[in-house]
Amino acid sequence: MSNESEKGYLYFPGCSLKSTGRAYEESLLELFRLLDIPLQELDDWNCCGATSYMGIDEEAAFVLGARNLSIACQTPGRDLMAPCSACYMVLRKTQDYTSKYPQVRREVEAAMKRADLPMPGQVKIRHPLEILYHDVGAERLKNLKKRNWLGGTIACYYGCQAVRPYSDVDDAYNPVKMDELLRAMGVQTIDYCLKTKCCAGVLTGTVPPVGRRVNYILLKEAVRKGAQAVVTICPLCQINLDAYQKEISAESGERFDIPILYLPQVLGWMLGGRKKELAFHRCIAGRRYLNEWLRETKEEEAYV
């Protein structure tokens, strides 16, 4: 266990983890409780601005990020964990561009001054995947393992913004950390060549036929390669793959009903977490499989 994970992390949930991605937050908090790693939610955080702000007002987009980083810097010495890939990327980009481009920095400085907020110092922004891989490590997870995974083969889906353009979370072309963690825990994962393809992001909402087609391709290839569930690390990926399977089935004539899970749900379950705390009930697709896979024995109920 690394130094960072003993200290714990600041935690930036982002808007999705409070609504459509609630299961991500709930399972993540439960997993970190099981790992005994303290998380402290960033005080009075604001929306990261995601991709939409950048398309309207670049300065405002960086200001949103800068305010969050500024708050984080008021609790020095701890890394800032951003589980949503969009939040992670936007915060990283804010740091990157304010240091790389003087004109961006000047604008952000002026805006922060208007609002009487201090300019952020340096804070390390981390994605939970990378924290689990590096700071916690497969060894520790294996030692804490309480249950086997009965859910069959998994397609690890990394999505885009966690690995691009800031690819130190994992390789931008061929990320493997999620696969390595799950394989270390005894879970079979497929060789999923679409693992970093886009889930269509907000386009599922704005241009539904396009979004659904993209997700159809993702699901079809996962199933073709033998996956029985897809595991994600981003709330947008999860909802896009999870919420439209009925429509996709109707449009394609192929039947899709496959659970789309968050990495902390799977890990948390294997570490002995409970179904409810890990928010499996918030899944839309593949519920009947989940009921079959996730059986809490009587002894476990008593133990937990």
Add this chain to the structure above:
Amino acid sequence: MERQIRYQREARPAWGAEIAKLPGCERLYSCIQCGTCSGTCPMSLYMDYTPRRVIALIREGFYKDALSCRTIWLCASCYSCSSRCPQDIKVTDIMYALKREAIKRKVYPSRFPTPVLAREFYRLVKMFGRNSEFLLVFLLTLKTNPLGFLTMARTGIALLLTGRLSPKVEMIRDAARLRKALEPKEVA
């Protein structure tokens, strides 16, 4: 029949040079028109101009087509083009720059939902400091496609049933100061 010709008087190469000065757009002129961006883009098959062609339009100064095309609003910001571009051009940032320019000049495709969503999102976050996905979807559908409520009902209900959609709007404590920071800078 439509004539297919571009007159040089329609071109504004200087406008392209301005775009290239924006943060992230600095390698615009390094493009060798190889098409890697289009080939790797998951959305390019829906675009009226592939990303490569958009770069060519900017460079040659055909700003009308570059700003009014659907391409920029179909970009899902997956950064695949940016990380794969052999010339290290941040194509995603160029798309953002065009989106901003199109909104500023009000030339984006009307009733195309993506810019509407971006605008509504912008307003919500500015007001509350956080986004309400419920309200956002509601506003978007209202403004672009009221009939969409019917087709979206199934997903909406599923989300409601699993507790993933709440009409509650969260507001940050320090919203006033955030609004101040987000105010556009005063024109000198």
Add this chain to the structure above:
Amino acid sequence: MSKPVEEIRIGVYVCHCGTNIAGMVDVKNVADFASRLPGVTVSREYKYMCSDPGQELIRQDIKEHRLNRIVVASCSPLLHEETFRAATAKGGLNPFFFHLVNIREHDSWVHENRQDATAKANALVHAAVERVRSHKALTKKQVPVNPAVLVVGGGIAGIHAALTLANAGKKVYLVEREPTIGGHMAKFDKTFPTLDCAACILTPKMSSVKSHKNITLWSYSEVSRIEGYVGNFEVTVRRQPRYVREDLCVGCMECIDACVFKEAKFPNEFDEGLGKRKPIYVPFPQATPKVAVIDPDRCLNVKTGKCKKSCVASCDRGAIDFTQKPEDRQIKVGAVVVATGFKAFDAKRSPQYGYGVYPNVYTSLEVERLVNASGPTSGEVVLRDGRHPKTVGIIHCVGSREEHTNRWCSRVCCMYSLKLAHLVKEHSGAEVFNFYIDMRTPGKSFEEFYQKLLKEGVHFVRGKVAEVNDWVLDPSEQGKLVIRVEDTLLGTVRRIPVDMVVLGVGLEPHADAQEVRRLFNISCGTEGFFLERHPKLAPVNTFTDGIFLAGCCQGPKDIPDTVAQAGAAAAEALALIDSGHVELEPNTAYIVEEECSGCKSCVPLCPYKAISYVEDKKKAVINEALCKGCGTCVGACPSSSIKQNLFEDEQVFSEIRGVLADV
């Protein structure tokens, strides 16, 4: 001193260099400024000082105005120092009374403000005028040249250079790292654009190397040390043990049959790993020298000492010798031709193309072996999974023209990709797609070859392939590799299912190019290829006299260009050694004997081992022929008893005073 103090009469000449200097520097102002400096008798500006009339100006002025010091403010001394020294000498002065000021590379080309650039030119000229006063008459030293030449690298460049020199009657040492000479060219099937067989045109030259009385061929060997200077290099060559005696082996291959490994099971490097070999092997039938070699990493006896050594028993000539050790050979040569070649780009660095992931993705070099009649499949295009391809995609520019890998165009890939398209189609009847960014066919008969391919029905898709993978969208893609690319001519994205992908990998410097560079004391460009002295006018010279470049170690090129350059390098080496002697710059250090305390601190500091200590005199002494004028000892000497020609204290200090005089 008894000698009467001579009156200093300086001539200053400011060159316009067309607009190269005059465009940014006010040359008139500089000449006027110089004319007012003490000691300056004549000050002129002129359009091209390097032209004949320009040089004539100097000669005439020396005569008419009795000038005894010359300053020219123009370009880099690398280009015209010799020109103006000669002009000075023509006027009857010792050429070292001349000094060159660089106001082009150091001034006009790098500044954007005319006023500042002019001020800088004035300061530099002022410095020179101060310095040149204390110049002394010097003479260049002549040293004899050793007539032997070392050629490093036995690819087509090294082979051609070695044969050219040897045919001119010079002794040549050809050193090759691999067990055989032949390089990359030996692996090729046909050569573009004529489609003549590479082996047919190369192997006669390889045999000539082996049989030439003037060539000593050392394969499986590397240069480990080189000392000395132009005309007189001392070289150490390390010969690796091949555990087979070259003087006894006749290449009958009995030992290979006898090896305890009954099956050839190790990837043969010559076949790019597609074919197999044993621990004892001959890389290919025409290997030169045709002497077996034992791979120490595979041979049981070398690794463990536990083997019944059936190879030893099988050789009735007793050529197999496990006692061989690495052996150092010392040679003396006058010139060196570096022809160390290139490395093919590692296709795994472009992971989007699936090399190493999908077995049916090949590199171009692998396909050269695959279509070669003497290759591992005897020229039959069979995929790694045993199938015969019906459709093949050839991707150009893999590891070329990219910021993330290599920025340069590798120059040969368009043409060899066209060639492979032709060969693959001919050998397999497959439908072939070529994916290119720009079709570069600038050589003689190259465009005609492209036309030929167009007529043969090869598909040409203009676009850089975004990715190769195996996900299926359409039933027709099942079991295929799918190429995803924007057809930039159609303006749409295409998915093209193929059975085989060929990656047109680029050319890059060897992984150890930097070590080789340091070994020979030459330079590398930013991309890592060895740097020629001048891109146009000295393309085979390096910044180290006596060391020449040939072939792809200097930059990617095709076979005709490589051979032409190897010929040029050989000619340059010949010109050097045939002159019989070289002149050395007199900028060497010398010891003022009466002041030397004999502390020896300079001896170990000299990078060229030019300083020795004379025990009976208790003084250090510098060998002028070895001194390169780096100045290390001059700075280090605690008693200031080491001085250096052209960099005397007085010269350097007056130069500094001059440059700062108007600040």
